[in-house]
Amino acid sequence: MKNFGGAGKVASMVLAGCVHHGVYANPQERIGSEYNGAGLFLTALNTSPEVPEGLAVTVLRSDRFDLYAQPDGRFLGRPEQATGVSYDAPELDGAQTIILEGADHRETATSPDAFIAMYSALAGTPPTRLDIQPEEQPQVSGEISGFANGAPTNLPLAGARLDVFAVDPQTGERRGDPVYSQTVGTDGRYGPFAAGPGQPYEFVIAADGHPLTRIYRSPFPRSTTLANLRLLPPPAVAVAGEIVAMMRPRGYFGIDDNATLDAVPIAGRPAGEPVPSVWQAAIAVPGDTAQSVAGGFDGEVITARTTPDDPDDVAWIALTD
Template identity: 45%
Template sequence: MMMSRRTILLGAAALPLAATALVSKAVAQTGTGTITSPSDIPPILFVHGNGDHAALWMTQLWRMESNGMARDRLMAINFTDPLSRSDDGVEQPNRSSTTQQRRELGEAIAELKRRTGAARVALVANSRGGYAVRNYIRNGGAADVSHAVLCGVPNHGVYAWSDNPGSEFNGNGPFLRELNGGEGQEVTDGTAFLTLRGDGTDKYAQPDGRFAGKPGTSTGITSDGPALRGATNLVLGTLDHREVGFHPRAFREIYKFIAGREPARIAVEAEPAVRLGGLVTGMAGGVPTNRPVAGATVEIFCVAPETGERIGGAVHRATTGPDGRWGTAQVEPTWPLEIVLAAPGAPITHFYRSPFPRSSDVVHLRPGRALGPADAGVGAVVMMSRPRGYFGLPRDIVALDGKEPADIKAGVPTDSLATVRLPAAEIGRPVVALCNEERLVARAWPAAENRVTLAEFTL
């Protein structure tokens, strides 16, 4: 496709590091010459992608708060059934259509407007979430939305083929043909649009069909697929499909576009007291959902950073009711945590997390995968997960238990989960998970007790 003349290539050298606060004026002029403050920024609703949940936006919510935005002016949606249908027009259990997602998004927009009294809100979406955003705006919602930021959204499809026309990810299908119809601009007047994409590092914007199940077949899509005519289109260097929404570099562009000025800081500013809460969800028919799970128990422990051993008893213990909520837990912003989830019909999952520097009510807990034939006879199953990005080799420093994981493929970043299996003699020992500058120390729990370990990165 032809790129907009407003496409700008942003390489790594032009952007700040994750842990470095950007030095800028806290109050600056916007493009219209108006002096703004955090209260002048429209409320922001964050929209997750296919199979995901609101918690992926936690770090960007923290960065917005660290730049002075009030917590009640920020919101992240949990779509009830986040996974798409194989054919958008054919009902599938526990999956959603584009129409259902548009309706749920509209309800969330109305709630944020009601809560804040604002006439319009800004929307920030990753991947499939951008379809709901564009669908809502195009079908009468432009008056509600001041800004739309689309991060890694496959706006022209993951592929453009004649087969499987009902898939919403088919650029030749009716859904995307309608969204992108016409010879003029591909955005809706009255709303400002920004797209963010990687430079050949998005697995859903590839010319070869290997990530769509047809290696060697042209997809008809290039790395420019997420760009839109009429939008401001930015390329964020080697960031992958998820990082273009959740990385500190992405935050800078999201904030600048909505606020009209540089953020005062990129790094998250810690709070003196941290309160955590969230939702327990699970699988239904083999499909991830965001439907609440009742009767799940959640325990939280402070652990030693170098060994993963518990320090004292549980600092929080709760059993979920019909709403699936498990909070509120109070922790210190310097504590590494072990969160133990025991949900009906699922393995007991021991999550190991870096310290939470700020409060959050979107700490999503979904049990780790069920033990299968590959785990038969092993002592412990230890996994590490990167929800806000993929492990890219050789781009990233990645190690699990002192080794580069064999189940992470090199090249275009595609994998967000790695697994190591330990013999029975090694149950209980510490296992180090490393991704770039984030280091987690987990403990190996016995698989024979239907327990799994999941080291979950924040960055």
């Protein structure tokens, strides 16, 4: 936008939870980091004017619950050390700022309040509804990507094999043979397949160099080309058994959130820490008999199924909310 003439191609822009002034600001350390508000990159980017002239820009930020806009460095591995930034670090001079109370870092872009703010900024009027208009037969597609060196690559996982099963919403058991199967090409894209209304699914991905991964998802109310399947390293657990994990890609789990896995409040949320920073949880399920494991958050409940005949696979419950 600022460095390569993009402003002339954009009518308006909404920025959600961005680290415009860094997650820390220190002119004496790591000045080459793009996350250093006093570093070379952000210092140049923030030279006046911070917002290109004539461009309508809206900034969405949390009031104080964004873990990347904190005056204390505890989320950077430096507790009780000042970061040099504060809750207002995402703001830009010349932009309209909308503060979303109670939003975590991801919810500045994914919460209902964020949607209202985005829609209003771009359309000039509030949305007439918040609920998704259901479709009779949604068409679902997306991209499969993998991981390397313990971290996601966000790159297409060519040659991955995908099988999609309709499952019982109460038990997670498969309802017959796969409803869709495909070996993806170099672009990693799968689909589309016709999803049944109200039907949850299990996505089974087999790929070289990755554990067999089974991802359980809620029903799809509408068509999407962005039902991406990101393979992740198996979570570490302290006891033996088949791993069942739960993730919240659209946000984090706070200490006050009703988040459970196998009917137990999820672990890993630091006691007394009001800023949500945990988005994954995992348990190990022992035994030689297949079991149903339910994960839930904010009213959404998804049930996975263990597969003792293949104890090295990893089951993920992928929350929508």
